[in-house]
Amino acid sequence: MFEKSNAIYRRLTAEESETKLKHNIQLYRINGLDIPFSPTWKRIGINLSGGADSACLAYLLCKIIKENNIDCKIDVITHVRCWTTRPWQQPISIDVFVELKNMFPNIISNRHENFITPELEHGVSGLIFRDLVYKDMMRSGDQVSVAGYNQYCVYRYKLNAIFNATTQNPPNTDFPKKMNDREKLVDDGILRDLIIENAGVFLCHPFRFVDKSWVIAQYHLFKITDLLNTTRSCEGDVSHKRIKPTIPDHTNYTPKMSVPECGDCFWCLEKDWAKSKLEETLDKLKNV
């Protein structure tokens, strides 16, 4: 499992090898997957949405820090989106943060909140900003805001790295609204897909070639299904027929309220797919 993606970390140019050595980047293997980390890092950030992928990665990073006695804190960065259509997203991200902090009080440190006004979302205003580096590419307002706030946090809180838990689309499925940036196959993978260094700060995407079945299996292997149950991945909104009867609009929602899952968005289908693969995945993981 993950032989191909783990190998990407080991195919380095002379310059990349020098960077690895200079920053003492190590690989920590968890259930087959290599996760890069440096024992010299003092404070890192993780993008925590309130969904299952980012909560899982936050847990695994805490585990690496704790088990290797690394003196490093984790700041949680949440980009609050769609406050009028999915008003539960921000309170759920706080619940996940609190649960992680209870599990790892000496590691999980501060929570930083970015606010993205709905008008900037790709679905509302499209690709309206030219990329500052890749001049032939356009970006949506939400993408620019996420990248900009991450950069600001690096500067403001002196972060050594930021982790993002974007996973790969499930193989051999054709769920509606699959995102293209999650389609890349490991055979086409390069180091930049997994880890990028810029001025001594690292951006890490260790789940780039990991699908949801592995993520859901971690919750079972580490007996943290309570954390899984706190997360919410569904992107159904207040207009959905299964949600509207309970919460017709954002003014009807109060934190801790139970919100039905829509059952037909990409994230619901992906989660059901991962759950259906659970036994098979746990079996595969016995041999890694």
Ligand SMILES: [Zn+2]
């Ligand atoms: Zn859904």
